[in-house]
Amino acid sequence: MLISNQVDPYIVFSQPFDIKAPKSYLSGDSMILLLILCSLSFALCWLALAFLFAHSSRVENILFLLVFFVLLLLPASHINRAETNMAENRRLAVFPKLSLDGSINREFGREFDTWFNDRFFLRQQLVQRYNLLVRKINGNLQNRYIVVGKDGWAFSKDDNGIKNYQNKTVFTDKEEQYIADYLQRVDNWCRARGKHFYFIIPPDKSKIYGEYYPSWIKKVKPDSESRTYHLVDYIRSHTTVTVFYPREEIIAEKDKGKLLYFKNDIHWTQAGAYIAYQLMRKEMEKGYELPPFSQREWKPYAYPKGDANILFPDAMPPDTVKRYDHPLIPIYFTVKEEVEGDPRNRHYYNPQGKYAALFMRDSFSTLLVDCWFGNVFERITMRWRYNLTPDDFKYIEDNQIDIVVLETLERMLPKLLNVELPQNN
Numbered sequence: 001m002l003i004s005n006q007v008d009p010y011i012v013f014s015q016p017f018d019i020k021a022p023k024s025y026l027s028g029d030s031m032i033l034l035l036i037l038c039s040l041s042f043a044l045c046w047l048a049l050a051f052l053f054a055h056s057s058r059v060e061n062i063l064f065l066l067v068f069f070v071l072l073l074l075p076a077s078h079i080n081r082a083e084t085n086m087a088e089n090r091r092l093a094v095f096p097k098l099s100l101d102g103s104i105n106r107e108f109g110r111e112f113d114t115w116f117n118d119r120f121f122l123r124q125q126l127v128q129r130y131n132l133l134v135r136k137i138n139g140n141l142q143n144r145y146i147v148v149g150k151d152g153w154a155f156s157k158d159d160n161g162i163k164n165y166q167n168k169t170v171f172t173d174k175e176e177q178y179i180a181d182y183l184q185r186v187d188n189w190c191r192a193r194g195k196h197f198y199f200i201i202p203p204d205k206s207k208i209y210g211e212y213y214p215s216w217i218k219k220v221k222p223d224s225e226s227r228t229y230h231l232v233d234y235i236r237s238h239t240t241v242t243v244f245y246p247r248e249e250i251i252a253e254k255d256k257g258k259l260l261y262f263k264n265d266i267h268w269t270q271a272g273a274y275i276a277y278q279l280m281r282k283e284m285e286k287g288y289e290l291p292p293f294s295q296r297e298w299k300p301y302a303y304p305k306g307d308a309n310i311l312f313p314d315a316m317p318p319d320t321v322k323r324y325d326h327p328l329i330p331i332y333f334t335v336k337e338e339v340e341g342d343p344r345n346r347h348y349y350n351p352q353g354k355y356a357a358l359f360m361r362d363s364f365s366t367l368l369v370d371c372w373f374g375n376v377f378e379r380i381t382m383r384w385r386y387n388l389t390p391d392d393f394k395y396i397e398d399n400q401i402d403i404v405v406l407e408t409l410e411r412m413l414p415k416l417l418n419v420e421l422p423q424n425n
Contacts, residue, residue, distance in 0.1 A: 003042070060340040092118045120153060131291065146312040153212035154308030154316055155205055156266040156411075164411040165206035165213055167221035167314055175417055176234045183406070184239040185422045186388055190404055191240075196287055197404045198280060201228060202268060202364040203247040204410040205261045208254060223247075228410050242283055245410075246276050263358025264319045267364060270371050271298070271325045277372035291354055293375050298325035333374040344384035346396070353378035361407040368407070377403075386412075387419035 014214050082090050096111035098104065105111070141148040147162065155161060163169060171179070183199055190197040206213055207223055223229070232245045250268075254260050255273055260272035268276075274295060284290060304318035333350035337343050348369065358378040359365050369380060383392070383403070386408055396404065408416060 081173070085160065093398060131369055141315050143312050143315070146308050146316070147214055147217075148308075148312070148315050149212045149214045150213060151263075152316070152319075153209060153263050154266070154306075154312070155213060159411045159414075161204065161206065161411050162203055162217060164227070165210065166217065166219050167223065167226045170227045170230050171413075172226075175236075176231055178240050178421075179231065179413070179416045180235050180241075182416060182419055182421055183224050183235060183241045183243075186404065187239065187241045187405070189393065189422065193397070195402055195404060196281065197241065197285070197406070198278060199241055199243045200280060200405060201232070201243070202276065202407065202409050203228075203250060205266055205268075205347070207247055207410065208250055208261055208272075215220055228413065231413065244276065244279050244283075246279050249279060259322065259324050262303055262306050262324065263322050264308045264316055265303070266308065267306075268367065269324050270327055273364075273367040273371060274327070276368060280405075281376070288355055288402070290376055291352065293329075293343045293372070295327045295329060297326055298327040300324070301326045319393045327371055329371065329375065331375065333380075335374075340383075344382075346380075346382045348374045348377070348380035348382070350374060350376075350378055350380075355402040356380070357403040357405060358396060358401045359383070359405045360384075360388060360392075361405070362409050362412060364409050365405075365407045382386065386415055388422060390422075393422070 002226075003323070012124075080092070082092060093111070093115040095115050096105060096108050098108055142157065145157055147157050149155060155165070162180055176348075187197045199252075207228075228245060228247075232243055235241055235243045250260055250272060253271075258271055259269060260275070261268050281290060289344060298324040303322065303324055304320050309316045309318060332352045333348045336347040336349075338345070344363075353376055355377050357373065357377045359369060359373075359380060359382045361382060361384065369382060374380060379399075381395075381399070386406060388404075388406075395401070
């Protein structure tokens with residue numbers, strides 16, 4: 001039985017599930033067909049060998065034919081009977097039935113081909129060798145989720161990750177106004193009730209470690225003209241919202257030799273999240289007396305399997321070389337997960353902390369809270385979305401929330417165009 005620990009940014013399951021022992025995939029009629037095919041193959045081999053012995057005395061011809069038929073039959077010598085392929089995170093095709101509802105299955109050939117392609121001997125090893133060969137020849141290694149850059153650094157393609165790296169598009173004036181209006185309405189609501197609202201934009205990994213991005217992908221505009229910088233400038237000049245975009249601070253710390261994003265993962269490290277924490281904490285201390293909590297000691301550790309290894313296993317072997325900094329810190333809080341039916345929604349309780357906070361967020365808030373803010377605030381509620389609804393505003397009042405944080409990863413900013421503008425006053 002597999003049970004998820006529900007800790008994002010890894011793949012999570014909503015409930016435990018069993019991986020049962022392999023079952024037999026051959027029904028009676030399918031077994032008969034397989035026996036017929038095996039008999040025909042044996043007969044053909046026997047006839048071919050008999051022909052060579054009768055008409056040729058050259059030993060190399062006989063050896064060639066023997067080797068040929070051995071290689072031909074090798075893929076079928078050991079069929080994978082597992083139900084799932086954990087490396088590819090999917091179920092494997094089942095053996096098709098020769099007859100369906102009393103008639104011949106006309107799709108048997110196609111279904112058998114799918115079944116065999118999923119299960120033939122040494123399939124996984126051949127796929128891995130093929131991808132490595134393609135990478136050496138072409139270098140443009142990517143799948144639906146991940147693009148692999150220089151020195152094996154992985155970057156996300158989700159949510160137009162490549163276009164975001166290229167700075168190919170910017171928000172229109174109306175789009176900037178809409179996002180700013182949404183943020184200002186939330187800020188107005190909080191200020192009217194003596195609360196504080198903060199907006200944090202974690203930089204995309206490609207904006208920090210762009211030197212490792214695939215060389216065949218070219219920037220259209222420099223990062224100084226990115227969509228994010230335009231939006232941040234607009235928010236700061238047209239609203240009262242406190243906004244953080246810690247790209248420059250992270251790059252300054254990176255230049256000192258620290259690894260602030262994982263090589264084989266799309267997220268920042270504990271040290272990367274610490275930079276954002278320090279910036280936010282400094283601003284929060286203008287209105288709150290926060291308990292002291294900082295970091296001075298770090299321990300190196302390996303992170304062999306990140307989300308890029310999970311999403312693109314054939315191109316991303318485990319990384320056992322890189323060493324990242326893990327903070328030597330106490331953990332004061334406890335966590336209750338699966339709030340409102342979503343395992344990514346959580347409640348944190350820290351008896352040594354002060355104040356209550358609500359984080360509307362994506363996966364970049366995980367280390368920000370698990371390592372840092374969770375040890376500062378008494379109560380934290382984390383909700384996996386960006387839109388604050390009337391129920392959220394009611395929750396803030398009913399639970400005496402002091403601080404509201406909206407965390408939105410850089411390439412996710414267009415999702416703010418889909419939120420509903422709050423109507424509360």
